[in-house]
Amino acid sequence: MDRLLFALLVIVAAPAATAFYIVLAERALRVLPERRQRRIRPWLWIGPALLLLTVFLIYPSVHTLVLSFFNADSTRPVGLDNYAYIATDQSMLVALRNNLLWVVLFSGLTVALGLLTAILTDRVPYEGVAKSVIFLPMAISFVAAGVIWRFMYDYRPPGVPQTGTLNAVLTALIPGFEPQAWLINSSVNNLALIVAGVWTWTGFCLVILSAALKGIPSDVIEAARVDGATELQIFRRIILPMMSPTIAVVVTTMIIFALKAFDIVYVMTNGNYDTEVIANRMYKELFNFRNFGRASAIAVLLLGAIAPVMILNISRFRAQEQRR
Amino acid sequence: MAWTRSFTSLRTVAGALALSVVISACGQSAQQQSGGSDASRIGGNVNVLATWGGDEQDSFLAMVKPFEDRTGVRIQYEGTRDLNAVLTTRVQGGNPPDVAGLPGPGQMAELARGGRLIDLSSVVDMASLQADYSQDWIRLGQVDNRLVGIFIKTSLKGQIWHNPAAFNQAGYSIPHTWDETMALSERIAQSGTAPWCIGLESGAASGWPGTDWIENIVLRQSGTDVYDRWYSGQLRWTSPEIQRAWQTWGQIVGNPSMVFGGRQGILATNFGDAGAQLFTTPPRCYLHQQGSFISSFYTKSNPNLQAAQDFDFFMFPPFDQAQASSSIEVAGDLFGMFKDTPQARALMQYLVTPEAQSIWTRRGGAISPNRQVGADAYPDIMTAKAAQTMISASTVRFDASDLMPEGMNNAFMRGLLDYVNDPTRLNEILTSLDRVQADTYSR
Numbered sequence: 001m002d003r004l005l006f007a008l009l010v011i012v013a014a015p016a017a018t019a020f021y022i023v024l025a026e027r028a029l030r031v032l033p034e035r036r037q038r039r040i041r042p043w044l045w046i047g048p049a050l051l052l053l054t055v056f057l058i059y060p061s062v063h064t065l066v067l068s069f070f071n072a073d074s075t076r077p078v079g080l081d082n083y084a085y086i087a088t089d090q091s092m093l094v095a096l097r098n099n100l101l102w103v104v105l106f107s108g109l110t111v112a113l114g115l116l117t118a119i120l121t122d123r124v125p126y127e128g129v130a131k132s133v134i135f136l137p138m139a140i141s142f143v144a145a146g147v148i149w150r151f152m153y154d155y156r157p158p159g160v161p162q163t164g165t166l167n168a169v170l171t172a173l174i175p176g177f178e179p180q181a182w183l184i185n186s187s188v189n190n191l192a193l194i195v196a197g198v199w200t201w202t203g204f205c206l207v208i209l210s211a212a213l214k215g216i217p218s219d220v221i222e223a224a225r226v227d228g229a230t231e232l233q234i235f236r237r238i239i240l241p242m243m244s245p246t247i248a249v250v251v252t253t254m255i256i257f258a259l260k261a262f263d264i265v266y267v268m269t270n271g272n273y274d275t276e277v278i279a280n281r282m283y284k285e286l287f288n289f290r291n292f293g294r295a296s297a298i299a300v301l302l303l304g305a306i307a308p309v310m311i312l313n314i315s316r317f318r319a320q321e322q323r324r
Numbered sequence: 325m326a327w328t329r330s331f332t333s334l335r336t337v338a339g340a341l342a343l344s345v346v347i348s349a350c351g352q353s354a355q356q357q358s359g360g361s362d363a364s365r366i367g368g369n370v371n372v373l374a375t376w377g378g379d380e381q382d383s384f385l386a387m388v389k390p391f392e393d394r395t396g397v398r399i400q401y402e403g404t405r406d407l408n409a410v411l412t413t414r415v416q417g418g419n420p421p422d423v424a425g426l427p428g429p430g431q432m433a434e435l436a437r438g439g440r441l442i443d444l445s446s447v448v449d450m451a452s453l454q455a456d457y458s459q460d461w462i463r464l465g466q467v468d469n470r471l472v473g474i475f476i477k478t479s480l481k482g483q484i485w486h487n488p489a490a491f492n493q494a495g496y497s498i499p500h501t502w503d504e505t506m507a508l509s510e511r512i513a514q515s516g517t518a519p520w521c522i523g524l525e526s527g528a529a530s531g532w533p534g535t536d537w538i539e540n541i542v543l544r545q546s547g548t549d550v551y552d553r554w555y556s557g558q559l560r561w562t563s564p565e566i567q568r569a570w571q572t573w574g575q576i577v578g579n580p581s582m583v584f585g586g587r588q589g590i591l592a593t594n595f596g597d598a599g600a601q602l603f604t605t606p607p608r609c610y611l612h613q614q615g616s617f618i619s620s621f622y623t624k625s626n627p628n629l630q631a632a633q634d635f636d637f638f639m640f641p642p643f644d645q646a647q648a649s650s651s652i653e654v655a656g657d658l659f660g661m662f663k664d665t666p667q668a669r670a671l672m673q674y675l676v677t678p679e680a681q682s683i684w685t686r687r688g689g690a691i692s693p694n695r696q697v698g699a700d701a702y703p704d705i706m707t708a709k710a711a712q713t714m715i716s717a718s719t720v721r722f723d724a725s726d727l728m729p730e731g732m733n734n735a736f737m738r739g740l741l742d743y744v745n746d747p748t749r750l751n752e753i754l755t756s757l758d759r760v761q762a763d764t765y766s767r
């Protein structure tokens with residue numbers, strides 16, 4: 001009850017304080033001459049955002065970078081030891097390999113399936129329903145999605161009724177099919193986890209790509225049809241090029257998600273049986289082993305991997321905005 | 325990036341929570357003043373964090389109910405299976421629970437050295453604690469001669485469970501040595517049924533039931549000296565003694581006809597579900613190694629089962645009849661105090677009493693570390709037998725994996741999963757455990 005009150009207080013107080021700050025700043029500005037006003041005003045408006053960014057993003061990032069050169073409890077500098085560890089430790093190498101797998105398969109599948117469903121649903125009368133169904137998993141938290149897929153992949157030894165959906169269906173349909181421990185067998189478990197991720201994120205890609213598809217002027221496509229282009233030609237020569245800026249943004253976003261993959265792995269296998277990913281490893285170093293040095297080094301590695309993709313994403317976005 | 329962001333947001337949340345605690349604390353003092361005339365009715369709240377869920381949570385709540393009624397203190401219980409992570413987050417975020425279950429002596433030592441835990445010798449009556457608790461139990465709660473944790477519930481480990489009716493009907497008899505156990509296992513396997521049921525799956529802690537196997541084997545095969553040197557990091561994993569223990573377990577887990585469901589079955593089956601196969605007709609297995617707490621899982625999946633009649637246990641057998649015959653492995657739930665409030669003090673004082681502990685033991689699934697809790701405080705003769713086994717044992721050792729640094733424990737569990745997955749990788753697994761040992765104990 002007290003917490004609820006406090007939450008309400010925050011909801012009311014934070015906007016009130018912001019409004020108060022703006023009014024006060026504008027009042028103070030009025031005493032200055034017109035020219036100085038114009039130069040100072042942007043800084044006053046952007047000030048709070050800059051402050052929050054510094055406190056909540058820049059400071060922790062720098063602090064993390066500093067911690068990565070210290071030992072487990074941050075009492076003694078150890079130079080590059082933590083980085084040497086994450087570059088040689090067996091389970092870190094497995095994690096790096098798996099993240100690469102996630103980047104390729106997860107981003108590839110979500111975008112490809114999103115694009116396919118966007119184009120297919122565009123042509124049917126029940127588009128809204130179809131899109132909603134595919135988008136629905138987005139409403140479920142990733143932890144819940146992981147739990148659901150654990151039930152899907154559940155395994156019971158042969159001879160016992162199969163409770164996992166996948167094994168139950170396969171053993172019923174294919175005579176003599178041996179139930180598989182999908183999350184344990186190292187040849188399929190990474191794929192099994194990625195499929196769970198794809199299920200959750202395809203809807204997101206679909207919605208954005210579908211919006212881009214709708215943005216293509218219909219006269220261009222009609223002109224192509226009049227000129228005798230086939231549907232495949234229209235897709236390859238018109239739709240795809242016109243959607244490419246959006247596709248690029250979606251792909252980079254998905255790559256970032258793939259690099260940050262955590263929830264599904266944590267819930268479904270906790271990185272066992274060669275399914276470890278970088279973010280889960282970082283969680284373990286931080287919360288289970290309380291090795292702040294190594295956890296920070298992994299965080300820096302992750303930041304280093306994501307930053308270029310992020311920069312690419314932003315510059316793409318800017319270029320696209322300018323073209324408008 | 326994701327990390328820094330979530331870390332700072334944790335801090336904000338923690339700050340918000342800390343504030344809300346201040347607000348609620350103000351509310352309490354008002355309540356107190358208007359409270360009754362009874363001096364022991366202090367009112368207020370205690371925030372308790374522990375690992376228990378389901379039946380165990382119900383038992384804990386039943387245990388503290390008389391305390392709540394008498395003192396007017398409300399227990400706000402929060403259960404998590406990932407205690408280690410939750411506790412670390414909350415302690416780091418400046419928002420520790422008032423009282424919490426500690427994941428094990430290893431982590432307790434880290435928390436105590438970080439100055440997070442309150443010295444309990446000023447909280448509970450030490451004279452009566454010394455009288456009621458064996459010195460071993462008290463010592464396990466001490467760090468640098470300061471008492472920071474007290475066991476409120478314990479369990480016996482390394483029990484081998486069976487279904488007496490099915491067992492006798494098939495003409496099997498209880499083995500007294502490891503060799504007899506293996507001979508029996510082979511006999512059962514030849515009859516076409518798997519002798520053992522094993523389940524290692526346990527979410528983020530998957531693999532821990534295997535640590536009990538290795539520990540019980542090491543303790544009985546090589547003795548207490550090897551056991552102590554091993555968990556304290558002075559004996560390498562690749563040493564002949566430890567390697568032999570893994571290979572001994574490998575005779576069971578590495579042989580698909582020995583365990584129901586084979587290797588995949590072992591890895592995919594939840595520890596709590598594994599034993600249910602003892603009670604099918606015909607049984608899918610005859611033996612299940614697990615601690616004393618497992619009986620509540622049996623009765624949960626099959627409510628009609630009667631202890632001692634439908635399921636019973638014998639202790640993990642010695643390797644040599646003469647040697648180490650009464651060494652037993654135990655585990656338990658340590659409680660520590662993070663905030664020194666009158667309510668938390670009162671709760672800790674209450675939890676160590678035989679009155680409190682016998683509430684849980686009567687409900688089943690627990691053994692009290694308090695000597696004052698008599699045989700009549702156990703629900704059946706089987707549990708009373710387990711309690712008796714624990715009290716009468718000449719040598720008691722605490723769960724080794726709980727005594728190891730968390731990084732070592734985690735690698736141990738993971739190594740067991742890898743071993744079951746592919747027993748030919750034993751050397752590689754033990755070598756990598758040696759590396760973790762060199763790394764985690766040096767801190």
